[in-house]
Amino acid sequence: MAFLTIDSIKERTFDAIVIGSGISGGWAAKELCEKGLKTLVLERGRDVKHITDYPTTMMNPWEFEHGGRLPKSVTDANPIVSRCYAFNEDAAHFFVKDAEHPYVQEKPFDWIRGYQVGGKSLMWARGTQRWSQYDFDGPARDGFAVEWPISYAELAPWYSHVELFAGISGNKDGLAQLPDGEFLPPHEQSCVEKHFTDQMAKHYKGTRPIIIGRCAHLTKPKPIHFQQGRAQCQNRSLCQRGCPYGGYFSSNASTLPWAAKTGKMTLQPDSVVHSIIFDEKKNKATGVRVIDAHTKQMTEYYARVIFVNAACLNSNLILLNSTSHRFPNGLGNDNGLLGKYMAFHNFRTTISAEYEGYLDTITEGIRPNGSYIPRFRNVFKQETDFLRGYAAGFSAFRMMDTDTSGMGEELKTNLTAKKYGNWRAGSHMMGETIPKETNYVALDPNLKDPWGIPQLRVSVAYDDNDEKMIQDFHTQMTEMLTLAGFKNIKTHDNPNKAPGLDIHEMGGVRMGKDPKTSLLNKWNQLHACKNVFVTDGACMTSTSTQNPSLTFMALTARAANYAITEFKKGNL
DSSP, rough: HHHHHHHHHHHHHEEEEEEEHHHHHHHHHHHHTTTTEEEEEEOSSSSOOHHHHHTTTTTGGGGGGTTTTHHHHHHHHTTTGSSSTSTTTHHHGSSOGGGGOOOOOSSSSOOOOBBBGGGGGGGGEEEEBOOOOHHHHHHHHHOOSSOOOHHHHHHHHHHHHHHHHHHHHHHOBTTTTOOOSSEOOOOOOOOOHHHHHHHHHHHHHHOOOOOOOOOOOOOSSOHHHHTTTTOOOOHHHHHHHHTTOOBBTTTTTHHHHHHHHTTTTEEOEEEEEEEEEEEEETTTTEEEEEHHHHHHHHEEEEEEEEEESHHHHHHHHHHHTTOSSSSSTTOOOTSSOTEEEEEEEOEEEEEEEEEOTTTOOOOOSSSSOEEEEEEEEOSSOOSSSSSSSSEEEEEEEEEEEOOOOHHHHHHHHHHHHOOOOEEEEEEEEEEEOOOOOEEEEEEEEEEEEEEESSSEEEOOOOOOOHHHHHHHHHHHHHHHHHTTTTTEEEEEEEETTTTTOOOHHHHHHEOOOOOTOSOOOOTTTETEEEEEEEEEEEGGGGSSSSSSSHHHHHHHHHHHHHHHHHHHHHHO
């Protein structure tokens, strides 16, 4: 029996363990395996294999039993996830249902999750913009959070590293506040988007640029993408179903199969991580406790390096639940800040308008992208009564205005008579929220989830700074659209829309220079437990206004390669 025990431990021992298989977990797996580390990737959800597990990806609209919508019984049973724009009949199978994974809303918070191999990389909106030095300088300049321990210059090579492999389309715009990257050809703006771009250049002398969005789509694949088994984006805009062409970047299509090809990766779905094991004699983490999602049996796995990539809130939960004599309040939590200083992006408000020109032009075809308004407030200096700023999406298209009334022949006649209305434009704000100690997550002292793990209490809310930012967006965008000749301009705000629906939650395990005020150092290592790395949204010190996933990828690749170097030196 003794030999059996030794063999069992040996089988459960790896060089590295990665918790989570989403966007950042996939990158950790790729880098660690590529450099020769025997790596276990744990995923709490089911397995989803690229192509074969995208059941709706080739379905036509008329093939859906409910016309693409979900039955009322389903939406009634899932009031939180039903608020997400992509939770429809074609993609509902990728979203966590409300009752299956409970959490506590100390304040209203819509926690949108994707528990499967690939995580939310199958469901994301694919916006990919780099941060600039102005973003990294923000906290130190404004004093609302701790100073970042890294600069743009340090991260720039890693942005290039992930962009070249993932495939990012965009234009080289030469903007100081939005550095260019390693781009594939850009999508094209519509004629009214180009008109808006030209008018803004004329009226604001280049201070409010409008650009085509930068996104993770293979507009013209390179050899490295074909080597991954991926092909050119077909512009179907059915991305939320999973793309059989690998036209957009996901862990399933890109990093995980790349890691698997090395023969070094063991991918284990249905594995709910309970906690990280800390050995006080060795003064480091030695492994992970895992609960089988179906049998509820707990098993321990061991490694010298542990990457925590469970997605922001779950990474906080795992660390808070990793208690020991040395860390009674959670792993690495000497300063009591674990779970605090949560932040997100404020997507609460939009604006719409019409343009009466270009009526000899229509929009044909589909484009899985839109135009983008980089942040122009408080970039180079503080100029408003609110801190930080906002970016915005912007799209203009000509909608069909077809009569769908009638029955039988009358309906056929109406449907075949195409009618187009004016050009319509819309913009949504992506505002940076301030990381505050009062925005936090914690473990509930009493309530447990179905696996016996404490439920997460979420206490996150908007503040006055967010309200001022919303009003400024309304004012500035109304002025910009008016100057460009748009009509029927309407602002829309939904004060009852809870944080979380942006799916950009960040913080709780922030990076920093001082162990007294941060949890992670410049290499994403826990200050107090150097062989544990956190590189998903939990590590973010502040949030900037850009979509965050590209930065998660770059930070992960950078940290993984540092970990590999330290591992081979015997320092971990």
